[in-house]
Amino acid sequence: MFPTLNEQMDLIKRGVFEIIPEDALVAKIEKSIKTQTPLKIKLGCDPSRPDLHLGHSVVLRKLRHFQDLGHEAILIVGDFTGMIGDPSGKSKTRPSLTLEDTRKNGQSYFEQATKILSTKNIKMLYNSEWLASMTFADVIALASKYTVARMLERDDFEKRYRDGEPISVHEFLYPLAQAMDSVAIKADVELGGTDQKFNLLVGRDIQREFGLDPQVAVMLPILTGTDGVEKMSKSLDNYIGVAESPKEIYGKTLSIPDKLIYDYFLLTTDIETDDLNKIKERVITNPREAKRFLARTLVSLYWSDDDARKSEEEFDRIFVQKEIPDTIDEFVLESTEKEMNIIQILTDTKLATSKSDARRLVEQGGVSIDGNRITDVNQMIPLASNIIMKVGKRRFLKIVTEK
């Protein structure tokens, strides 16, 4: 039923940054094969940011690998901990959410995650199930198992403390709450990015306190965002969302720096190991083609081969040949006038956020109608027939006039 130990370890270790402790994982897998019992693989989901991007996909793909090996995926939606706010990698206190928000986001998370995960051996749980019923006494007892000094070992806490930035007491409770999740489901393995190292290890300590066999921490690299500098995140707007349209995924992929091409292949695709080595060479010999291949691979993964081909054609048409896309959003403009001021059109269509903004766009030569650049802010535009507006490099809008 289960693949052999070596087969399992090969797949598990692909793209993984660190496994702590590796020998414990080997032991767990051996026992699993012997008893024909799947391991429980835990992954915590942050319900405050329900839009999944390729950064999340790195760890989700790893979870999928475990599923493919016959193990059980357990998604823990932090609906309860979401109200605390996760301090991981953040220099500031995060805003807290309401329980309703986190529920809704959790559902959305599941829908997106199953683009990557199998729906066969998966379980999703909300951690309010066990955390909400804890009493204050329970919490104090839990908190007593950890010291402030050990909490401050964590990089970001230590940094914030050193820099004189505020750390709320409740943030110390977050790793403990996350550890309680591991206790509640008796996790064998917990997945996370390298930034989760501390939390994953606290899980081991607390499980041990509760007399359980500690989980193995499997950590994946943090995916660098499209800017090539910061980690991929929605708030930095350097992300590629898994639910984004084919052309968005294609275009954003092409905008990544060449040095990230290999990492993206390794961490966000299921390309064969042999091909992966070929990619390494191609990145150097023909970066343009390697990146276009990556972009097509990603679109195929989340949409289809057909969408991948179309996205590429469309991209070439707009950015290489500077033509207009084959489908353009329409905006119905209701007006009885025969013509309208360009500034008015820009603001009415929301292509500009204000009249000042619209004026700026025109003055800087960013606006064109039916291929002709508009340079005069007082230009009157005839509304006789449909017009195609272009603002900047990639915003197109077809204006349909309705009398």
Next chain:
RNA sequence: GGGUAGGUAGCGAAGCGGUCAAACGCAACAGACUGUAAAUCUGUCGGCUCCGGCCUUCGGAGGUUCAAAUCCUUCCCUGCCCA
């Protein structure tokens, strides 16, 4: 509880009675260039404008002054030191 330093545009950070819609950096936006939505360079970057200006902003609320981001009072928030 005592002392002390702060809260400025999306973020960081100058300004400390008029010349402040507020330096500078980042982000963002536009243009040029490019295999690219990258990099680089240039410009813009509160709102309205009859392009003369006008209006709303510098934690909140009051006040002093011809004039306040800048001074005073008070409230809220945060760091640090002492207890």
